[in-house]
Amino acid sequence: MKQTDTFYLIDGHALAYRAFFGMKSARFQTRQGIPTGAVYGFSRIIFELIRKQKPHLLAVCFDTKDPTHRHEAYDAYKGHRKPAPDDLVLQFPYIEKMVRSLGIPVYRQSGFEADDLLGTLACKASAQGYQVRILSGDRDLFQLIDDNIRILIPSRDNSGFDSFGATEVAAKYGYTPEQVIDFKALAGDASDNIPGVKGIGEKSALTLLKDFGNLNQIYEKIDQVPSKWQQKLITGREDAFLSQSLATIVIDMPVEVDPKNCQLSEPNMEDLLGLLHELEFNSLQKELPSVLAEFQENGQDIEILETLTESQLLRPDVEIVSDLERVKSLAEALRQQPFAFDTETTGLDSLNTHLVGISLAYQQDDKIVSFYLPVGHALITDLDRVLPLEESLAILKPVFEATDCPKFAHNAKFDMHVLFQYGIQVQGLQDDTMLMDYMIQPESRHGLKEMTLSYLQLEMQPITDLIGKGRKQITMDQVQIEEAAVYAAADAVATLKLQQKLTTEIKDEAVERLYREIEVPLISVLATIEQNGVKLDIDFLKNLSQDLDLQLREIEATVMEVAGENFNLNSPQQLSKILFENLNLPTKGIKKNKTGAYSTDVKTLEKLQPFNPVIDKILDYRQLAKLKSTYVDALPLLVNPKTGRLHTTFNQSVAATGRLSSSDPNLQNIPIRTELGRQMRKAFIVRSPEYSLVSCDYSQIELRLLAHFSEDPYFIAAFQAGVDIHTQTAKEIFNLESLEDVSSEMRRIAKTTNFGIVYGQTTYGLARTLNIPNAEAAKIISRFKERYLGIENFMQATLDLARTQGYVETLFQRRRNLEDINNPNRGLREFAERMAINSPIQGSASDLIKLAMIRIQNWIEVEKLPIQMLLQVHDELVFEIPSNELETYLPEIQRQMEEVYTLKVPLKVDIHSGSNWMEAK
Numbered sequence: 005m006k007q008t009d010t011f012y013l014i015d016g017h018a019l020a021y022r023a024f025f026g027m028k029s030a031r032f033q034t035r036q037g038i039p040t041g042a043v044y045g046f047s048r049i050i051f052e053l054i055r056k057q058k059p060h061l062l063a064v065c066f067d068t069k070d071p072t073h074r075h076e077a078y079d080a081y082k083g084h085r086k087p088a089p090d091d092l093v094l095q096f097p098y099i100e101k102m103v104r105s106l107g108i109p110v111y112r113q114s115g116f117e118a119d120d121l122l123g124t125l126a127c128k129a130s131a132q133g134y135q136v137r138i139l140s141g142d143r144d145l146f147q148l149i150d151d152n153i154r155i156l157i158p159s160r161d162n163s164g165f166d167s168f169g170a171t172e173v174a175a176k177y178g179y180t181p182e183q184v185i186d187f188k189a190l191a192g193d194a195s196d197n198i199p200g201v202k203g204i205g206e207k208s209a210l211t212l213l214k215d216f217g218n219l220n221q222i223y224e225k226i227d228q229v230p231s232k233w234q235q236k237l238i239t240g241r242e243d244a245f246l247s248q249s250l251a252t253i254v255i256d257m258p259v260e261v262d263p264k265n266c267q268l269s270e271p272n273m274e275d276l277l278g279l280l281h282e283l284e285f286n287s288l289q290k291e292l293p294s295v296l297a298e299f300q301e302n303g304q305d306i307e308i309l310e311t312l313t314e315s316q317l318l319r320p321d322v323e324i325v326s327d328l329e330r331v332k333s334l335a336e337a338l339r340q341q342p343f344a345f346d347t348e349t350t351g352l353d354s355l356n357t358h359l360v361g362i363s364l365a366y367q368q369d370d371k372i373v374s375f376y377l378p379v380g381h382a383l384i385t386d387l388d389r390v391l392p393l394e395e396s397l398a399i400l401k402p403v404f405e406a407t408d409c410p411k412f413a414h415n416a417k418f419d420m421h422v423l424f425q426y427g428i429q430v431q432g433l434q435d436d437t438m439l440m441d442y443m444i445q446p447e448s449r450h451g452l453k454e455m456t457l458s459y460l461q462l463e464m465q466p467i468t469d470l471i472g473k474g475r476k477q478i479t480m481d482q483v484q485i486e487e488a489a490v491y492a493a494a495d496a497v498a499t500l501k502l503q504q505k506l507t508t509e510i511k512d513e514a515v516e517r518l519y520r521e522i523e524v525p526l527i528s529v530l531a532t533i534e535q536n537g538v539k540l541d542i543d544f545l546k547n548l549s550q551d552l553d554l555q556l557r558e559i560e561a562t563v564m565e566v567a568g569e570n571f572n573l574n575s576p577q578q579l580s581k582i583l584f585e586n587l588n589l590p591t592k593g594i595k596k597n598k599t600g601a602y603s604t605d606v607k608t609l610e611k612l613q614p615f616n617p618v619i620d621k622i623l624d625y626r627q628l629a630k631l632k633s634t635y636v637d638a639l640p641l642l643v644n645p646k647t648g649r650l651h652t653t654f655n656q657s658v659a660a661t662g663r664l665s666s667s668d669p670n671l672q673n674i675p676i677r678t679e680l681g682r683q684m685r686k687a688f689i690v691r692s693p694e695y696s697l698v699s700c701d702y703s704q705i706e707l708r709l710l711a712h713f714s715e716d717p718y719f720i721a722a723f724q725a726g727v728d729i730h731t732q733t734a735k736e737i738f739n740l741e742s743l744e745d746v747s748s749e750m751r752r753i754a755k756t757t758n759f760g761i762v763y764g765q766t767t768y769g770l771a772r773t774l775n776i777p778n779a780e781a782a783k784i785i786s787r788f789k790e791r792y793l794g795i796e797n798f799m800q801a802t803l804d805l806a807r808t809q810g811y812v813e814t815l816f817q818r819r820r821n822l823e824d825i826n827n828p829n830r831g832l833r834e835f836a837e838r839m840a841i842n843s844p845i846q847g848s849a850s851d852l853i854k855l856a857m858i859r860i861q862n863w864i865e866v867e868k869l870p871i872q873m874l875l876q877v878h879d880e881l882v883f884e885i886p887s888n889e890l891e892t893y894l895p896e897i898q899r900q901m902e903e904v905y906t907l908k909v910p911l912k913v914d915i916h917s918g919s920n921w922m923e924a925k
Contacts, residue, residue, distance in 0.1 A: 011129045011263040012059040013122050015140030016066040016110075020046055020099055022141040022158065024092045035445040035458065037821060039091040040283045043098045047288055049158055050106065051295050053139060054268070056164060057156075061134075063266040064103050065121040066112045072120075089828065098283065105276040107269035116257060119144055123253035126153050128261045139165070144188075146173050147253060149181035178210045186219040189248035198247045201240035208233060219248055271296070286457045318462040322363075322374045322493035324485060326389045331399045334364070334375060338403045341366050342410035342434065344500035347422045348492045350380070350479040354421035355535065355651050356644050359393070360480045362400070363492035365500045374497050376489035382481040389485055393426075401428050410434040412503045414452045414495070417653075420531045425646075436527055437499050440506040442657035443519045447821065450657050456498045459505050464498060465491055514817035522816070522854050523656060529861045529873070530654045530664075536872045537649030538882075541689045541920070542640050548683065552632045559625045566618040573625060579604045589615050628680065635674060635684055642669055650688075654876065661843050662818045662850045664876060671877050676925075688875075688882075688921035696887045696917040699924035700897055702853065702879040703912040704729060706762050709815075709845045712907040716794025723909035730755040737787040757784055761795065762845055764838030799841055806840040814847035815905070852911075853879060856904045860897060869893065882921065890917060 023045025032041035053059065087093075103110055111121050122145065126136045130152040138145055139156045146155060149170055156165040166172075170181050179187050190209035192200020204212075212233065216222045222229065222237065223244075229237060237244070280289045325331055343366040351357040360380040365372055377400075378386070379393045403409055404423060409432045413419050416436040423430055438450045453464040470483045470491055480488060510516050564570050567586055571578040580601040583589045589612050595603045602608075606623070613619045643650055655665045666672050675681030690697055707729055711719035722732040727743070734746040734754035746754075753774060760770050771781035789796040803825075806812050811821045820843035824836040857876060864871050871893060875882040881901070885893055894915055901913045918924040 009133070010059065010135040010137060011061045011126075011266065012053065012057065012063075013125055013136065013138045014050070014053075014062070014064040014108075015118055015122055015138065015142060015145070016064045016099070016103070017118050018140045018142045019049055019158075020092065020096065021088075023049065024089070024095070031447075031823075033447070033823070034282075034284050035441075035448050037445075037823065038283070039094060039823070040098070040285070042092055042095040043102060043283060044285060044288070046099050047102050047285065049139070050102070050108075051288065051291060052158075052164070053156075054295050057137070059137075059268060061263045061266045062268050063109045063111055063125065065118040065125070066100070066110060067118045068112050068114050068116075070114045072115055072117055090826075091823075098279070101275070101279055105272050105279055107271045109266050111259070113257065113259065116254060120254035120257055121259065123148050123255040124257040124259050125261050127255040128259075129263050132263070134263055137167075143177070144184070144193075144251065144253065146177075146181050147184035147251075148255070149173065179213055183213045183218065185248055185251045186213060188251035189219050189244050190222075192247060193251065196250070198250050199243045200247050201236055201244050203236040204233065204240070219244060281458075281461055284458045286454060289457070290463070316461060316463045318456065318460075318464050318494045318498060319490055320365075320372070320374045320493045320497045322376050322489045324389065324489045325375055325377045326391065328391065328395055328399065331377065331391065331396050335399050335403050338364065338366065339406065339409055342412065344412040344496045344503065345404075345419065346413065346492060346495040346499065347419045348480050348488060349422055350481050353644075354418045355425065356646055357422065357425075358481065359422055359426060361485075361488055361492055363489075363496040365493065365496035367500065367504075372497055372500055374493035376485075376492050378485045378488070380481050381483075381485050381488070383484060386485045397423075397426050397428065404428050404430050405432075407432045412437065412499055414438050414499045414502070416527055417531050417534070420528070421535065424531070424535055430531075431528070433524070433527060435503050435507075436524065437502040437506060438657055439519065439523050439527070440503070440510060443515050443523065444506065444509050446657075446660040446662075452495060452498060452502075455502055460498070460501055462498070462501075464494055467491070514813075515819070518816055518818055518851075522851060522858070525858045526656065526854050529857050530656065532861060533873050533876065534651050534653060536874055536884075537644065537647055537651040538874045538884075539648070539689050539691050540639060540643055540650050541687045542643070545636055545640055545687050548687070549632060549636045552628055552636060556625060556628055556632070559621050559628070562621055563618055563625070566616075566621075573622070574629070576604045577601050579622070583612065587616060587618070627678070631675075631680055631684070635669065639669060639687065652875070659850075660820055661847045662814065662854075663846060664850065664854075666877075671875060674877075682922055682925070685921035685925060686923075690884060690919050693919070694886060694888075695884050696890060696919065697874075697921055697924045698883045698885055698890070698894065698897075698915060698917045699921070700881045700883065700901060701914045701925075702849070702901065703914050705849045705852065705879050705911065706845050707758055708907060708909050708911060709848050710762055710795065710798075711909045712815075713844060714792075714795040714798035715908065716792050716798070718792055719795065720909055730758060733758050733788070736791040737784055739787070753784065757788055761785075761788065761799075762842060764841040766834070802844065803837055803840055806837075812840050812844050814844050814851055816848070816851045818847050818851060820844075820847060849879060852905055853881070856901045857881065859900050859904065863896070863900065882924070885917075887917075 020042055024042035027041030027045040032044050033039050088096075100110065111125065112118070113121060119142065122138055122140070126138055126148055129136050130150065134152065136153040137156050138148065138153065139158075141157055146168065149155060149168065155168045157168065158164075159166050168176075173184075174180055187206075187209050188198055188200065190201050190204045190212060191206045192198050200209075212222055212229070216225060216229075223241065226234060226237060276292075277289070280292075325334060343364055345365075346363045347359060348361040348363070349357040349359060358380055360378070362377045362379065363374065364377070365374040377391055377396060378389060379391045379396050381387075381390050404411070405428060411430070411433050412435045413433065414437045416430075416433055416438075420430045420433075437452070437455065441448065441450045441455055453466075456462050456464050468477075470487055471478050471480060483491075510519060560573055563573060567582045569582075569586070571582055573579065576597070577599055580603070583604065584591055584594075584602045591602055593611070594608055597603050606626070609619050609623055613623075639650060650669070652666045652671055653668050655667060658665045674684050676685075688697065707719075708723055710716075711723055718732075718736070719729070722729050728751075730751050731743050731746045731754070734740070734750040735743055737754060737757065738746070738750055740746060740750075756773055757770065760773065765773070767778055767782045767785055770785060771778045774781065802812060806822050806825050810823070810825060811819050813819050820839065822836045822840055824832040825840060827833045827836065853876065857873065860881075861873055863869070864873070870886050870889065872884045873881060874884055883897070894917075898913050898915055902911045904911070916924045
């Protein structure tokens with residue numbers, strides 16, 4: 005069969021809905037916040053169709069907003085169906101733009117559904133001898149299947165299309181294409197609100213059609229119908245034939261169709277590329293050459309841009325600097341204007357890698373000039389062009405360390421660390437383009453290549469083009485200088501271009517102030533902290549690992565004994581069999597995973613705790629095993645062999661709240677409430693006995709911020725009087741006479757309630773945390789809200805404002821966008837509501853500790869003090885200070901932290917010291 009004899013029809017609305025819900029969890033949106041998941045999913049399906057099916061004749065059918073003949077026949081038709089989600093409605097115009105830019109004809113007609121258009125076009129084309137393929141997700145269209153018409157449905161794994169003819173429909177669903185209409189006439193269709201016959205379900209409908217063939221035969225032989233259905237059918241006769249009419253697709257609409265007019269025509273390249281850029285579909289743009297190739301195969305007179313990607317590839321002209329005299333003249337030129345810089349290295353561990361080259365770029369009149377300094381290339385053929393490392397860096401050191409010489413970088417900390425290894429302390433950093441993008445759109449990805457394509461419409465060469473992948477991968481020093489120079493210069497040029505572009509994008513004064521006063525100064529502070537590192541007690545960790553091994557084996561033995569057989573406790577599938585088959589634990593409300601086995605995740609195990617004590621052992625096993633693998637065994641492997649210390653990486657551009665996160669290792673996730681978590685802190689030790697580790701922890705900073713924001717008089721009074729806020733809350737919610745009447749258990753409940761309020765915890769969540777009935781939790785929350793009316797009013801006002809403007813702000817006007825604050829989906833909406841309450845508080849706490857870090861580090865550097873800031877974890881700063889000077893410096897650190905900002909309640913910092921982190925807590 006020739007493709008020229010096959011007519012492809014696309015069910016536009018059905019695929020749009022399918023794409024919307026399929027992509028919803030990915031939360032696609034542009035940097036301006038325009039939702040794009042449905043457009044992206046729809047476009048991927050179209051691209052896949054063009055590539056795999058190679059259609060020559062193609063058209064798309066869409067619904068209209070107007071009522072159809074079915075609504076006239078039955079008022080309730082689709083009456084219960086909710087309106088399309090707002091996020092999807094916003095995307096329909098973009099979906100149609102995508103279709104039209106590809107040159108695909110669009111059909112729609114008032115008074116009819118897309119199904120009717122599809123049916124009419126398909127049947128008329130079939131009558132003319134064409135093979136027809138309808139791409140949809142709607143089983144209603146199975147009624148159109150005949151020798152020439154098949155239905156294509158995107159496969160679940162999005163790898164292709166499942167093709168349905170009569171045989172496939174009968175095998176999977178139990179009815180023939182001719183019986184589809186009558187099946188709906190009997191069983192109804194809840195999605196379209198087609199009533200069917202009351203009391204007749206899908207199984208009954210299948211049996212009746214199998215025995216009698218069709219609806220007319222059923223009623224002609226009604227006396228032969230089994231009694232259990234007979235009266236229902238007699239009573240529901242009118243509904244049956246009404247439903248039959250509603251389910252019937254019109255195949256004779258007054259639409260003239262000539263498939264030859266639906267040839268896959270020349271795309272409008274300007275519109276297509278413009279749309280892909282507007283929607284930031286970088287990956288789809290990369291796929292265009294393979295999609296456009298099909299247009300060429302279809303014989304269209306179109307100039308296929310075989311070098312589409314190449315024509316947009318950023319390949320700057322670069323000067324390779326190969327002698328020291330040129331390095332000197334370049335250094336002098338760099339002192340005259342701002343410049344962008346980037347480093348090429350042999351690895352990704354910025355504090356344990358070798359410098360291969362430095363790329364530089366600056367604006368010269370109306371063009372950007374770029375340079376590459378090869379200082380570490382190892383190929384024999386390149387050695388005569390490699391600059392002497394020490395001499396070159398000695399020339400550049402004054403430039404990089406000049407505070408009055410503005411510099412730009414992307415992910416500047418990496419390059420600062422690389423140069424730090426060679427004795428250069430980068431100063432004068434004016435902009436980090438990664439952070440600039442984070443300030444504009446916190447929820448986006450901030451990679452240099454993604455940003456360059458999104459903002460500048462320029463593709464950047466993948467590093468794998470130079471160093472390869474997998475076992476054959478080489479390091480950058482093995483790449484020829486000519487190739488490395490172009491690649492490296494592109495990084496510097498892209499950074500400079502982005503800096504120029506993003507400077508105009510940061511228009512909001514509050515965002516600019518946050519960026520300039522907090523985020524940029526913080527870069528060098530974090531760089532210093534990371535370079536300082538912290539010493540680990542390796543022997544302690546080895547012994548702890550052995551102890552954990554013993555505990556894990558003991559737990560494993562206990563679980564095996566209860567199970568009655570040996571199995572792999574780390575295998576979810578094997579554990580599922582033990583719990584739900586061997587131990588016969590209840591499965592009601594337990595979800596199954598992809599393999600068909602019942603889930604054994606943490607939430608499931610917590611549900612099962614009341615039914616068998618072995619669940620506690622399994623949960624203990626998992627916690628111990630995770631801590632052992634993630635920290636106890638992993639931390640020693642992360643110690644830098646050059647420094648003998650552990651150097652974590654702090655991430656400024658990850659959390660949308662503004663919170664810092666850490667990685668390699670993630671110190672934020674070390675549990676502090678368990679004994680083992682506390683023991684873990686014992687492994688972080690001082691460099692020598694003459695020093696102390698000092699923990700400076702903001703006391704209840706989020707609750708103090710809650711008091712500040714809410715202006716609740718009781719909360720404010722308690723903090724101003726220095727009363728323990730949890731004890732005060734316990735007194736209020738338990739209606740006690742005095743603070744002395746509060747027991748430790750009451751205080752625990754009050755503490756959980758206080759922090760639960762900050763995090764927007766629900767009644768169910770509080771009940772689960774405290775292990776109390778929902779009714780009791782509801783009473784506690786009710787008493788809290790009655791007593792602290794200021795907090796309740798603040799929370800309500802915050803939610804109202806968030807629903808109106810779509811975002812909330814911190815003390816320093818750091819904005820958190822809340823796309824789902826008005827979402828009809830309850831789960832998504834309630835999550836956004838919790839974020840609305842928590843983000844101003846958590847984000848403000850983050851901003852305050854960042855300010856404190858900046859001020860304290862500046863004080864340390866100006867005064868040249870023997871103090872090192874080592875860690876920032878949540879609301880805590882950790883320092884290393886000579887023990888004999890603690891009394892000299894701690895009061896000033898405490899003062900600076902407590903006076904960093906004036907709230908309506910005092911900030912309080914708890915300070916403890918010791919020879920290790922556990923002692924300091």
